[in-house]
Amino acid sequence: MNNNTNYIGKPVNRVDGYAKVTGGAKYAADHHARGLCYGVVVSAGIAKGKILHIDTTEAMQLEGVFKIFTHENVSGLAWFNHSYKDMDAPPGKHFRYLQTDTITYSQQPVALVVAETFELARYAASLVKVTYKADAHVTNLTGNLDQARPPKGKKSGFKKPSSRGHFDKAFTAAPVTLDATYFHGAEHHNPMEMHATTVLYYKNGSITVYDKTQGILNTQSYVKSVFGLSGRKVKALSPFVGGAFGSGLRPQYQLFMAVLASLELKRSVKVMLTRQQMFSLGFRPITQQSLSIGSMEDGSLQAIKHEAVSGTSQFEDYVENIVNWSGMLYHCKNVKQSYQLVSLDTYTPLDMRAPGAVTGMFGLECAMDELAYKLNIDPLELRYINYSVEDGSMKKPYSSKALRDCYQQAAERFGWSQRNPEPRSMKNGHLLTGWGMATGMWDAMTVPARAKATFTADGRLTVGSATADIGTGTYTIMTQIAAETLGLPMDNVTFQLGDASLPYAYLEGGSATAASVGTAVQKACMQVRERLLDLAKDIPDSPFKGLSVAQVSFADGMMFMTETPANFIHLKDIMTLTDTGEINVTSTPLPNVFKQMKYAKNTHAAVFVEVQVDEELGAVKVTRVVSAVAAGRILNPKTARSQIMGGIVWGISGALHEESVLDHQFGRFINHNYAEYHIPVNLDINDIDVIFVEEQDDVVNPMGIKGVGEIGQVGVAAAIANAIYHATGKRIRELPITLDKLL
CATH class of the missing domain: 3.30.365.10 (Aldehyde oxidase/xanthine dehydrogenase, molybdopterin binding domain)
Structure with a gap:
């Protein structure tokens, strides 16, 4: 046979x-119907305050404009009387659009203009005049750290940081210590496909909703809850999605707007957000983290303290597992962890590829590199010295952990043994070459x-x-x-x-x-x-x-x-x-819960990076990346490799390019477009080598699958920052690492 x-x-x-x-392949905005009309959202021009008046007179005089929805004429919706929680909602009060005259964040949707063509709706939206009473707003995280507080409630997947041992005593007694603070601002998802919803309306009052989403059941549940519809009245579809990276986990406001207009006008309606409005949907949270590490002179870790403060909105407490990785990855008996939030006048942050791990592992792995230089120990050797076969926080062995094989295979492929450890030692004319490495870690969830x-x-x-x-x-x-x-x-x-x-x-x-x-x-x-x-x-x-x-x-x-x-x-x-x-x-x-409860379940990776830094211009080029990944059974090496490569590219982007500039005077992200929000182009990306390390795991699930969507990005930014230090001798602790920070 x-x-x-x-x-x-x-x-x-x-x-x-x-x-x-x-x-x-038809995406959410590609669907059409006879008599389809178009909605364009009007966004708030202030970060905090009140709407005094919305003048729609001039816009409504245009022939073909059907209606302009505002808080003044939207009422009677089911969610005004009932609580609603989507599958990815953090603790707090879910934001309800067009319900109040209160402005809570810049670019908050304040009106929806619906017309027979998109061009007409867009022009009419420009004629809507909104008068505000602005109040003082707060958008600066680092300027308000004194307002930091513990999170309230619990978000799905969030693990409260846990401490163990006696950090203060162990840190004081350690012969070698390190204190460092790391920071990154907001980072926006920016998938190629903008968020869009097309609602097809039928004579019997039922609707078909085509939505850009990562959870079509979440979309249907949202529509049913908000508008008080039965499941028979709402058909929800999303067969193709042009990228999301977390931005599609929660229902976004174009869904609400399109369904609202369709049910009110009894017509099919399409609403697609602009690239500028995509910056109003949530982002990787602004975060400052501090690490204090104490070790013996042989490199064995004695104490780790990892503290983080992130920004959240005024109405929800968004949380991430940022500091937790420091208690899990390395063998250390004395660990102290703290995680706090500062409420800012922005929209709620949002899960973004490997949420928490991209941030927390950047801090931890840069700190480990700094410690290695203090100890005069190879950064890879330092990780071998402190290798742990169990999750130190849970005191559980890993269901499988081939990280040691990741280190060995990636280091060999990269040629790490040829590294001259001295910063600025690898120089060719005005180009400084640097080598850096870092560990990646993520959850193996079902x-x-x-x-x-x-x-x-x-x-x-x-x-x-x-x-x-x-x-x-x-x-x-x-x-x-x-x-x-x-x-x-x-x-x-x-x-x-x-x-x-x-x-x-x-x-x-x-x-x-x-x-x-x-x-x-x-x-x-x-x-x-x-x-x-x-x-x-x-x-x-x-x-x-x-x-x-x-x-x-x-x-x-x-x-x-x-x-x-x-x-x-x-x-x-x-x-x-x-x-x-x-x-x-x-x-x-x-799942075999009793079997799984005995183990920690994670994916792991080792990332090695080579950079070239122009000594005169400060420009950084990532010339080589080798990433070895242990993620259980790989179902398709081609699609899995694409996932890891995509994560590496985004790691390069987050380390060197992406910066959402928040103007605190206006409380607004001012570079909300592809021209000024920098992302890599083909010339920025060079050799990427992906290794899948063989790993058998009969605990995570019957097929031994762990998943590869997140792990590819974790550790990349840290490896780049560490390589830049090796090249230049300058330690940059703030992302992105732009040339002005190196000059």
């Missing part, structure tokens, strides 16, 4: 690739997910779950899992997602989708296998009578006896001979 249906672990091309490159599978008499399999594909390759890897599990050609398998009518799936984020939905897909297909075997047993003179599902295998569209492969039957023949039209199953995989 030649098995040509082994797909898991193979670099299969994206099954949705053709549709995307030919324009067949979240609730279900999947359905339908196998039909023509030999085709359709599998579905209400998850998302934000460009990560979900369509492809789920198709691979389903095809291999049932032994079918991939062309015979269709995976469906982005439809709220499909079985439950949590938000697509946290690197949890492959493990969670993948497990559900595999289980659904295993249930189809069981049904096929049961049917085969009913065929007269069947050789499969008395066999269990463990005694049969599936490949090449056939079921056969594992011990005697010559005894086989085509799956289509099973359906035909038993007069079965289709098999339908829905799976609900349950």
Whole structure:
């Protein structure tokens, strides 16, 4: 028996690739309907205060303008009387648009202009005149650290920092100590596809909502809750997403605006935000963190203190696991952790690729590099010295941890042993070369997910779950899992997602989708296998009578006896001979909680970076990156490598380019466009080498999947900062590292 249906672990091309490159993939703003009208949002021009008056007279005089929605004419919505929480909501009061005359942050939506064309709606929006009474606002984190306080409530996934041992005593006694403070401002997601919602309205009062989202069930739940609609009235779809990186986890305000206008006007409505308005949706929080580390002269860590203060909005407490990594990664008995917030007059920050880890590991891994130089120990050797086989905070062994292999393989590939440790020692003319490294770490999470599978008499399999594909390759890897599990050609398998009518799936984020939905897909297909075997047993003179599902295998569209492969039957023949039209199953995989509770579950990476710094101009170029990643079973090396490469590119971007400039005089991000919010272009990105380190894990989930969406970015900024120090002898502790900080 030649098995040509082994797909898991193979670099299969994206099954949705053709549709995307030919324009067949329809995104949220690509949908149209007869009589479709357009909405344009008017944004607040102050950061804090009151709306005294909104003059819509001139705009409403334009022919083709249907209505202008403001707080003065929007009332009676269900959420005005009931609390609402979306799946990714932090503690606090969910912001309710067009409810009040109070301005809470700059660019807060204050009106929606709806007209028969986009151009007309945009022009009419420019004619809406808003008069404000401005109040004093606070947007400066570092100028208000005295207002720092502990977070209130709990956000999903947030782990309260825990301390252990006696930090003060151990730090005082340590012969070598380090104190350092690190800072980064806001960083915005800026996916290529802007947030958009198209609502199709039908005569019976039902609507179909096409939304840019990372959780279509979250979209549907939001619309039902806010507008008091039943599930039968709201069909929610999001089959394609042009990047999100966390910005699509929560329902954004274009969804509210489009549904509001559609239900009121009884028309189909489209609302798409501008690039400028994308800067009003949330961001990686402004954060200052301080680290104090004490060690023995041999490099063994004796004490770690990691404190962080982040900005949040006035109405919600957004939290991240920033300081926690310092108590987990290295062996140290005395750890002190503190995490506080300062309420600012901005919108609530938002989860952004590897939230908390990108920030916290930047501080920790830069501090470890600084300590290595103080000790005159190789930075890689310092990490070996303090390598831990258990999570120090939870006192649990790791379900798997191949970080040592990551260090070894990446260092060898990079040529780390050839490094001259002396700063400014590797010089070629006016170019200074520097080498740096850092560790990456992220959670290996699983979240609730279900999947359905339908196998039909023509030999085709359709599998579905209400998850998302934000460009990560979900369509492809789920198709691979389903095809291999049932032994079918991939062309015979269709995976469906982005439809709220499909079985439950949590938000697509946290690197949890492959493990969670993948497990559900595999289980659904295993249930189809069981049904096929049961049917085969009913065929007269069947050789499969008395066999269990463990005694049969599936490949090449056939079921056969594992011990005697010559005894086989085509799956289509099973359906035909038993007069079965289709098999339908829905799976609900349950994790082995008692087994998982005994372990810490994480992904790990080792990042090595080479930079060149122009001594005269201060310009930095990342010339080489080698990243070795241990993330359990890799379902598709091609799509997984793309994920790691994307994370590395973003790590370079965050380290050297991205800076949301918050003008405290106006309380507004003033460089809210692609021209002034700098991101890398092709010439900024050079050699990137990704290594997947083999790692077996039977604890995280039955397939041993950990996920790779976040881990690629963690540690990259720290490795770059460390390489820049090696090149220049200048220690920069604030991101991004721009040339003015080096000159």
